[in-house]
Amino acid sequence: MRDAWAVAADTPDPELPMLTIGELGILRAVDAADGRVVATITPTYSGCPAMREITSDLEHRLRAAGYQDVEIRTRLAPPWTSDWISAAGRRKLAAAGITPPLPVPRRSGPIPLTLGRREPISCPRCGSTDTTTTAVFGATACKSLHRCPHCGEPFESIKGK
Numbered sequence: 635m636r637d638a639w640a641v642a643a644d645t646p647d648p649e650l651p652m653l654t655i656g657e658l659g660i661l662r663a664v665d666a667a668d669g670r671v672v673a674t675i676t677p678t679y680s681g682c683p684a685m686r687e688i689t690s691d692l693e694h695r696l697r698a699a700g701y702q703d704v705e706i707r708t709r710l711a712p713p714w715t716s717d718w719i720s721a722a723g724r725r726k727l728a729a730a731g732i733t734p735p736l737p738v739p740r741r742s743g744p745i746p747l748t749l750g751r752r753e754p755i756s757c758p759r760c761g762s763t764d765t766t767t768t769a770v771f772g773a774t775a776c777k778s779l780h781r782c783p784h785c786g787e788p789f790e791s792i793k794g795k
Contacts, residue, residue: 636699636700638664638666638671638673638696638699638701639664639666641695641696641699641701642655642656642661642664642671642673642692642695642696643655643656643657643661643664644656644695645661645688645691645692645695646691647660647684647688648684648687648688648691649684649773649774649776650727650732650792652726652727652729652730653719653723653726653727654723655675655688655692656720657719657720657722657723657726658678658718658719658723659714659715659716659717659718659719659720659723660675660676660677660678660688660714660718661673661674661675662674662675662676662709666701669701669702669703670701670703670704670705671696671701671703671704671705672705672706672707673692673696673704673705673706673707674706674707674708674709675688675689675692675706675707675708675709676708676709676710676712676713676714677708677710677714678714678776679713679714679775679776680710680713681775682775682776683774684774685708689706689708692706693706716734716735716792716793716794719734719735719792727758727792728758731758731759731787731789731790732758732777732789732790732791732792733755733756733757733758733780733789733790733791733792734791734792735791735792735793735794736753736794755767755778755780755791757780757782757784757785757787757789758789759782759785759787759789760782760784760785760787762782762783762784762785764782764783764784765780765781765782765783765789766780766781766783767779767780768780768781768788772790772791773790776792776793777790777791777792777793778790778791778793779791
């Protein structure tokens with residue numbers, strides 16, 4: 635039998651098929667003992683419609699790898715953050731023309747509320763930060779749509795948290 639973590643981590647994300655759930659950071663834990671596997675996942679946001687399919691795919695892959703007693707749990711706390719996307723995942727997003735979110739600065743204590751312009755979204759094709767948002771939601775709620783006036787290309791961005 636293949637290692638349960640490796641099997642689970644290789645499960646593709648249905649909305650971002652260039653990434654696995656391991657690279658996306660939604661796979662939180664895999665506990666395997668005596669043929670039983672409990673995998674824990676955290677959605678990118680609480681209403682993520684892909685969770686049902688991810689759960690089904692994950693269970694199917696673990697069973698196909700020889701684990702017959704499989705349980706998939708969903709953990710909502712702590713909430714997913716785009717900081718959990720691996721370096722490989724960020725490279726794959728950029729290679730697919732999707733701008734990965736900027737890392738969230740580490741802080742201790744209260745986080746100040748700032749209103750106004752957000753950090754610029756850089757174009758994954760030419761790197762320009764002089765881009766415009768064309769829609770706050772893309773094909774899925776976790777992506778937004780943008781256009782780069784320098785290279786003329788539209789692109790998607792993963793929303794950071």
